[in-house]
Structure formats: C-alpha cells, structure tokens
Amino acid sequence: MIRHFVPASLEEALRIINKNNCYIMSGGTDLMVQKHVSTGLLPNFDRSVLYVMGLKELDYIKNESDGSVSIGATTRFVDIEKSELVPEIYKKVIREIASPNIRNMATMTGNIANASPAGDSIVPLVLNDAYVVLSSLNGERKVPVKDFVLGVRKTDRKNEEIITKIVLLPQNLKYFYRKVGSRKAESITKVSFLGAYRIENNIIKDFRVAFGSVSIKVVRNLEVENKYKNIKASELNIDEVIKDYSPLVTPITDQRSNKEYRHKVAMNLLRKFLEEIKGGQNE
Numbered sequence: 001m002i003r004h005f006v007p008a009s010l011e012e013a014l015r016i017i018n019k020n021n022c023y024i025m026s027g028g029t030d031l032m033v034q035k036h037v038s039t040g041l042l043p044n045f046d047r048s049v050l051y052v053m054g055l056k057e058l059d060y061i062k063n064e065s066d067g068s069v070s071i072g073a074t075t076r077f078v079d080i081e082k083s084e085l086v087p088e089i090y091k092k093v094i095r096e097i098a099s100p101n102i103r104n105m106a107t108m109t110g111n112i113a114n115a116s117p118a119g120d121s122i123v124p125l126v127l128n129d130a131y132v133v134l135s136s137l138n139g140e141r142k143v144p145v146k147d148f149v150l151g152v153r154k155t156d157r158k159n160e161e162i163i164t165k166i167v168l169l170p171q172n173l174k175y176f177y178r179k180v181g182s183r184k185a186e187s188i189t190k191v192s193f194l195g196a197y198r199i200e201n202n203i204i205k206d207f208r209v210a211f212g213s214v215s216i217k218v219v220r221n222l223e224v225e226n227k228y229k230n231i232k233a234s235e236l237n238i239d240e241v242i243k244d245y246s247p248l249v250t251p252i253t254d255q256r257s258n259k260e261y262r263h264k265v266a267m268n269l270l271r272k273f274l275e276e277i278k279g280g281q282n283e
C-alpha cells in the first residue's frame, strides 16, 4: 500500500524511513514532474512518500565555528539567495535557476539529490568542496557533493538515510560563471561553466574549473588543476589548458542541443576564463 507520511520531527522522519522504502519529497519541483501522468490525473507514485518540507528544524542557515556555513535540508532557494551568510557565487548561480516561483518551493537539497547533469547548484558545490550530511537512526555521515552524485539520478544515499544539511566551505577566490540555455528564465542548462582562481604577485595560487551539463556528472579534475598552480599568470598557456580539458568534456546530443555545440561552447567559456586570468584583470 502506498502511504503518505508527514512527520512532525526529524526523529519521526528517520523512524519512518528506517521501516519504509519511501520517496523523500522536499519542494516537489522535480519529483512531481517526474511522477506527472496527465492533466487532471493524480501523480503516479509507485512507493510511499515521506514529506520533509514541514520539518522546521531543518530550515536554517548558520555560521559554524570552523568558518563553514550550514544550510538545513529544507531551506528553499529563495532563502539561500537572500542570506548574508551564503557566499555570493552560490547566489549568482541560484538567480539563474528556474524562476522566482520555482525557487520559492525548490531546495538545494533536492537539486543535489535529483542528480541531474543539468542540476545547476551542483557545479559551485563541487568546485568549492561542499559536502552533504546524511542522517539515519544509526547516526550521521558526511559525503562530499562530488562523491555523492554518482551519475544520472544516482546518488550515494542509502534507503534509510535523509540529507539533513549541506555544508559550504567559503573560499577566497575570484569566480567566472556562465550558464548557457535557450532563454533567460526557466531554461534547462545546455552547458555551464564555473572557473575560480586566486593570484598573488602574478603567481596562480589556486586554480579550479568545473563544467555542468557536459557529462553524466559535474566535470572537475584535480590533476589538471594542480598542473596550473604555482605558475606565473602571465605565462599561462591557454591552448595547453584547453587541450587538457577537451577530452574530459564529453557531452551528449539531446533535444536541447548537440554534442558538438556543447563541446565548442564549453571550450570557448574556458578560453574566456583563462584570458581573464592571464590578463590579471581581476587580481
């Protein structure tokens, strides 16, 4: 029998999910679309549903003593976007997600757990080494977002676990973000690019690159990043960097775009980012 559970506390939610194989629903902006059948018909859920959005104890944003910022799992994008505690790069990415009405319901937690290659907030989370905390009756486990998302709609969540918070680690970096879609709002990403760097005395001290929507999960490669750290910004070989990233970017052709276009756009965005570093415009 399919049941709908509306727990009054996290503890109750954990007890329910420990006993029942449930869908977890937060804002429902992905789940309701996925289970939609037709206008006028009820969505087709083949398993019970656990509604967590009413758990006020998971609706918060706070600074931690180690300098990190915790976001409770039921916090909606609209509140993350407004918070003074959240680093600006996340807000920039969020402002380009969907539309204000969707952001008023949707959560970052759902964006991560939905594990779509076009999940926009996953890109800055991976680039900035953010992690999620998963809770169950057995305790808590921390998993970096880059490891949590395993592939298309596949995550490292166990059946009895609920994501309870997202932890952001603020970084001292300059960012370059571009989202390419068909139109300004409510546009599913064809390609997104996020680069980050820190230059001190013309030396590249930090260098990071992440691509969204060009592979089954966000593309980030630490080996390539390390190769371009501790060199002079003015001597950065742009063509060499592009040659290193080119084989890592492996988009598909779908109804939104073809793979050749996506690859070309991804490399053009990388080039623009590298030109910014080389020019030292934002040092």
Ligand SMILES: Cc1cc2nc3c(=O)[nH]c(=O)nc-3n(C[C@H](O)[C@H](O)[C@H](O)COP(=O)(O)OP(=O)(O)OC[C@H]3O[C@@H](n4cnc5c(N)ncnc54)[C@H](O)[C@@H]3O)c2cc1C
Pocket: 023, 024, 025, 026, 027, 028, 029, 030, 031, 032, 033, 052, 073, 096, 097, 098, 099, 102, 105, 106, 107, 108, 109, 110, 111, 112, 113, 114, 118, 119, 120, 121, 157, 161, 162, 163, 164, 186, 187, 188, 189
């Ligand atoms: C019109 C429209 C436009 C959109 N545009 C964009 C866009 O531009 N960019 C973008 O990235 N996305 C977009 N989306 C997708 C969607 O809004 C986001 O992915 C949203 O962040 C999902 O959050 P939610 O709270 O609604 O998740 P839900 O739909 O409630 O859940 C999504 C998934 O996360 C799981 N989940 C939810 N909460 C938890 C939890 N606490 N623990 C474990 N698993 C959990 C669910 O089981 C489900 O698998 C769009 C959607 C619509 C309808």
